[in-house]
Amino acid sequence: MNKRRLIIGGNWKMFKTPSEAVSAAKALKVKLVNIEHVDVVVCPPAIDIVSVREILKESSIKIAGQNMHWENEGAYTGEVSAGMLIDSGCEYIIIGHSERRHVFGETDGEVNKKVLKAFATGLKPILCVGETLDERNSGHTEDVVGRQVRAGLAGVVLSSPQQLVIAYEPVWAIGTGVNATPEQAEEAHCFIRKIVADVFDSSLADEICIQYGGSVKPANAEELLKNKNVDGALIGGASLDPEDFCSIIKIAEKF
Ligand code: PEP
DSSP states (O other): OOOOOEEEEEEOTTOOOHHHHHHHHHHHHHHTTTOOSEEEEEEOOGGGHHHHHHHHTTSSOEEEESOOOSSSSSSOTTOOOHHHHHHTTOSEEEESOHHHHHTSOOOHHHHHHHHHHHHHHTOEEEEEEOOOHHHHHTTOHHHHHHHHHHHHTTTOOOSOGGGOEEEEOOGGGTTTSOOOOHHHHHHHHHHHHHHHHHHSOHHHHHHOEEEEESSOOHHHHHHHHTSTTOOEEEESGGGSSHHHHHHHHHHHTTO
16 A cells, blocks of 8 residues: 555643743744645643644644543543543544653553543544563563553444554653664564554554654654654654754655
8 A cells, every 4th residue: 555644743741831832833833834745743731732722723733632531520630631632622642652651650551541531532542652672672572562552452443544543652762862773663563553453454454553753853754754654753852843843744745
């Protein structure tokens, strides 16, 4: 098949105050006006989402939450719900980012509850999976990534491949400046696609977007994105600078 339509996400993590987020969104809106072949998603901190949506509402740039709770509402101080994110203008939700798993102790079971809630409410999950350096060095990459994909998707009924994005984000590459090589990324993405085919079916698996994340920057975007099974990127550090983020999107437009 032809290359799938790429999806480029910018994960702002816990950066940008509301006024900084508004400035960044204004810059993206202007710089990305002619982007046609790539889906662009920005993932601001929850407190910035409404003001970013206000700026981007007449653009094609979509918005994602960075995390959410699986309950509809309740006494969960500090959490946000799917309904809150949807009402604020989110179409996507990052689930199981390595910082949630490794800094905040999020388990596969919790990731799965969030994925199921996203499907139930119509948010499109960007399900993040990836191995640590120790897991890679001890030959356990496939065990870990396979387990995370299967556990994250348990009980999901997928009717359209557009409802789901998977991000392969090796933990050792996130925020370190050391990206996976194009060969390592392609190998992991092929493996993930095989697992997705097993969980759903091979025609859905063929169409699902699998992003790569981990120290993507303008200098390495082309070599990563040109791989057959790399369908975009989830970008942290380099998405904070609208100039760098847009350079990567313009590289993606070529594929
Ligand atoms: C991320 O936060 O998902 C990420 C990949 O970060 P970075 O691009 O900074 O490695």
